[in-house]
Amino acid sequence: MEQGHDKEAAGAAPPFPDKCTDPYLRCAFNGAAQTALGVSGSALLAHSPQGCDYLVNNAFASQECDYMETVTLCTKLCVNEIVHGGEDILARTILEAKDLPISALFVISACGPEIVGDDIVAVCETLQPEVKFRLVPVPCAGFRGSQYDGIDISLDTILKRLVKNSDEKIPDSVCLIAPHANANPTWTADLEWVQQVLKRLGIRVVATLTHRTPLSDIENVASAETSLLLSHDAGQKAADYLSAAYGIEQICKGIPLPIGMTNTQRWLTVLGERFDAQKTAEGMVAEGEKMVMATCRRKWPMARFLYRTPAAIVADATIGIPLVRFVTEEMEMTPELVALYTSSRPVRELLERELKDLGLSPKVVYGTDVYKTRMSLREVKPKVIFGSTIERHASEGLPVAYVVEVVRIMRQFRMINREYFGYTGILNLFECVQNEWTMGWRSKEKRYEAKW
Amino acid sequence: MENDSIVFHGTLQQLLEKVETGEMIPKLQASHAPMCKFFTAYYVISGIRHVVPLVHGPTGCPLYMSDFVRTRECCEIRGVPLEPTACTTLDESNIIYGGEGKLLEAVKEAYAKYHPDLIVILSCCCSGIIGDDVESIAREAEKLVGCRVLALRSEGFGGDFRSGYEDAFKLIMELMDPPEKMMKGTINILGARWGPSPTEFNWDMDEIERLLSEIGIKINAIIAGGCTVEQIRHAREVELNASWCYDWGQKLGDLMQERFGIPYSRTGQPYGLAATTEWLLGVATPLGMKEKALDVIERETLEVEPDLAYLRQALSGKTAIIEISEFPGPIRALSLARMAAEFGARPVVINVHPYTIKERMPSIKFLLETGVNPEIILTKGLFRLGSFRSSKETEDELEAIVKGYDNPIFFGNSGRFPPCPVVNLTLMNPTFQPQYGFKGIKNIATLVRQALENKNLPRSRLFKGMLYGTRTR
Structure with missing residues (x-):
């Protein structure tokens, strides 16, 4: 189906892949580190040159680790290890860490050692008897793909190595997958909202893959009755594996995550139906919608007159796809550009279903990079952008009135985590719009000086 | 000084000798990981306007630069425009079959997209190991585009952080034309x-x-x-x-x-x-x-004379315990030691990492030649497994060391809680910047005054608990 302004709008691949990109996404090594650092009581050893340790630091911050509890280590490979192999130095570093009070040490290899053929799996197997904690090798060089591929690779290793088989299912239970594959900078609040909702519906969370997840929870994953994927960008492979290996049914599959009133209602309704808790779910919807409307009535936000203002959404699929409906319905703007960091088939199918359902035909760019975003903004000329600090700078010189920073925010610091999921999430997003709108009114220069 | 947590106590000269003989280099592989060669080379190259630093590697390598240096440090803090951080996005197939063809196309594409004044190809671990000939590609590509194309071998494993800076500066020399005239003054x-x-x-x-x-x-x-x-x-x-x-x-x-x-x-x-x-x-x-400079120095000195007098009076007879932990290079600590001595204090530099001494050997030797040879103390916490930043061990050790001196004053940042006045020389507080030059003298005098006059005010339990936890040793 052809949509929007050009062939690219239909999601068709460009005639040849770009050779020179300015990417939004990090590499697979980063995604693997982010996943491993979500396991509590563990440590991470990067088998890499010291620069890759900065990708670990980034993952560390994303998982909100505490350096008093979680240690990250690095083998700091140099020319010598690239020429002669780095297995000895890896073994030495593991032994240096043997007194750490942890339940698991994740050993993640980067590009260099993988190309030269360091066998981290063999090193871990050899040294396992010498250490008290589990050694979990995750070969995940950066060149294996994006950070989302890294999350999938790491989840695959974790599930295949750590999950114990179980014939018994815990009734009304769920395993949460990939909450960290989410560009909301404080995504842990989204996860927390989901956990609260499940608790209220009487659904038990067996394990979260991964965020502050004890090893014992991971070992029990097979006892979950269902799985719930919390990302549109990563984790589907893990859900498929759980289904195939342990008969764990994936729920809420193929519907946008709960951002905005309609998406939240739909998502809660599906959950309620699956777990025979329709009444509770209906109550939550009624109560949530009432709270949102009453709050808005009391706070009286003024940024509600952007009726059919052309808007752009530049984000990951996890936030970006549900935002399409939020921007169209709740905010009454018209998305004329949707640029997503990823381009997988499920992402394309989900977005296209949403656009069709809403009767929208924006320009769509899958797998966007900073250059494509800038060019698309120049072509479409939206007045409002829902995106990141990068778009604030990438749209300089273009007639963009407001850049609502909702993902990968660098301009503002958030001490308190704020969800986009659910009903408070609607208020948080609305607040972002309102604050940007207020900033837009600020005088750029004073016309005269005060006397005093 | 008796303290079982001290692993070195001597002069800079003595520390240098131990570093040169390998005696004082950390043995733990997992301890202290500064940036790799690629990062530092990238830092230098991206300091040229309208350059496309073209990273020949996977997407992880450029992203620290892209997110934190380019967008936050440059665009947000320093108000410069967003410029590209481009990448060839090497994947498994390129690793197996080589990425030279892709790189050549990427240079042409970069020129067409960004119209830069310069393209610098930066190799990283992958392209270095598989042997992509980035220099030849640069030469070839330069014939096809309208700007200079240079290549820099900057594999992360290929050297320490220092070599990245130095190789990048060396490369920049290739852009320098023979002089047509002399720019006087x-x-x-x-x-x-x-x-x-x-x-x-x-x-x-x-x-x-x-x-x-x-x-x-x-x-x-x-x-x-x-x-x-x-x-x-x-x-x-x-x-x-x-x-x-x-x-x-x-x-x-x-x-x-x-x-x-x-x-x-x-x-x-x-x-x-x-x-x-x-x-x-x-x-x-x-x-x-020289004459003009002396005039300026005299005029400026006169203006800061009250601050100089205050610093001499305030620091005379004190022991200045100096620690630079936020950007833990030794040069700033040694410069501060020289300044403290100038104003009559006895400088004691604490916990400059031997690794950074090793990396800055020529400069350290130069400073020694100029007479900068302060007392240095290194503690066990510096050599512990993992990062030494904000570590509980080094904080405890600092507190114990300070207690061993009469009339101490701490020159560092307010992330430390020694039982003495703290001169908050952090670079994270723009309120009292610069620290260089005559304006710096004024600012440092103000910071010393703040430290001494407010030494009895309570310190933040919140910040201390955040940094070091609530447990006591």
Whole structure:
């Protein structure tokens, strides 16, 4: 189906892949580190040159680790290890860490050692008897793909190595997958909202893959009755594996995550139906919608007159796809550009279903990079952008009135985590719009000086 | 001093000898990981305006630069425009079959997309190991595009962080044209890095520029802190090279002196009156502007005389415990030690990492030659497994060491809680910047005054608990 302004709008691949990109996404090594650092009581050893340790630091911050509890280590490979192999130095570093009070040490290899053929799996197997904690090798060089591929690779290793088989299912239970594959900078609040909702519906969370997840929870994953994927960008492979290996049914599959009133209602309704808790779910919807409307009535936000203002959404699929409906319905703007960091088939199918359902035909760019975003903004000329600090700078010189920073925010610091999921999430997003709108009114220069 | 947590207590000269013999290098592989060669090379190159740093590697390598240096440090903090951080996005197939063809296409594409003044190909671990010939591709590509294309072998494993800076500065020399004329009274400032802006800490550079301008000295280029390719092309037309920090400019300064005969002013960081005077005369004298410089120094000194008097009175007879932990290089600590001694204090530098001593050997030796040889203490916490930043061990050790001295005053940042006045010299608080030059003297005097006058006020339990936990040893 052809949509929007050009062939690219239909999601068709460009005639040849770009050779020179300015990417939004990090590499697979980063995604693997982010996943491993979500396991509590563990440590991470990067088998890499010291620069890759900065990708670990980034993952560390994303998982909100505490350096008093979680240690990250690095083998700091140099020319010598690239020429002669780095297995000895890896073994030495593991032994240096043997007194750490942890339940698991994740050993993640980067590009260099993988190309030269360091066998981290063999090193871990050899040294396992010498250490008290589990050694979990995750070969995940950066060149294996994006950070989302890294999350999938790491989840695959974790599930295949750590999950114990179980014939018994815990009734009304769920395993949460990939909450960290989410560009909301404080995504842990989204996860927390989901956990609260499940608790209220009487659904038990067996394990979260991964965020502050004890090893014992991971070992029990097979006892979950269902799985719930919390990302549109990563984790589907893990859900498929759980289904195939342990008969764990994936729920809420193929519907946008709960951002905005309609998406939240739909998502809660599906959950309620699956777990025979329709009444509770209906109550939550009624109560949530009432709270949102009453709050808005009391706070009286003024940024509600952007009726059919052309808007752009530049984000990951996890936030970006549900935002399409939020921007169209709740905010009454018209998305004329949707640029997503990823381009997988499920992402394309989900977005296209949403656009069709809403009767929208924006320009769509899958797998966007900073250059494509800038060019698309120049072509479409939206007045409002829902995106990141990068778009604030990438749209300089273009007639963009407001850049609502909702993902990968660098301009503002958030001490308190704020969800986009659910009903408070609607208020948080609305607040972002309102604050940007207020900033837009600020005088750029004073016309005269005060006397005093 | 008796303290079982101390692993080294001696002079800088003695520490240097231990580092040179390998006795004082950390043995733990997992301890202390500074940036790799790729990062530091990238820092320097991205300090040229309208450059496309084309990373020949996977997407992880450029993203620290993209997110934190480009967008936050440069666009957000320093107000420079968003410029590309491009990447060939090497994947498994490229690793197996090679990425040279893709790289050539990427250079052409980069030129078509961004219309840059310069493209620099930066190799990283992957392209280095598989043997992609980035230099040949650069030469080939330069024939196909309308700007210079250079290549830099900057594999992360290929050297320490220092080598990345130095190789990048060396590469920049290739852009310098033979001089057509001499720019009288003009210098280059060498050794800048970190994005298209003048140096890491604008305030210090602003102060240097102000003082040079007072004397009548012009700056052709700050290499590579927001300079243009055009300025680099004319870099050989200056009379002299200088740096706001001897260490950072040293390699490029020496090379330009050897190859082009341009003298390099060898002076340390201008902290305090003596070092500031030395810095300014080090630049002005070879340019024949000594008299003018002395006039400026006299005028400026007069203006800060009350601050100088205060610093002499406040620091005389004290022990200045100096620790630079936020950007843990030794040069700043040693410059502060020199300043403390100038004002009558006994400087004791604590926990400069031997790794950083090793990496800055030529500069340390230069400082020793100029008479900077303070007392140094290294503690066990510095060598513990994992990162040494904000560690509970080093905080406990610092607190214990301070107790062993009479009349101590701490020069560091307020992330430490020693039982003595704390002079908060953090670079994270723009309120009292610059720290260089005459304005720096004023600011440092204010910070010392704050430390001494407020020494009895309660410190933050919140910040201490955040940094070091609530447990006691």
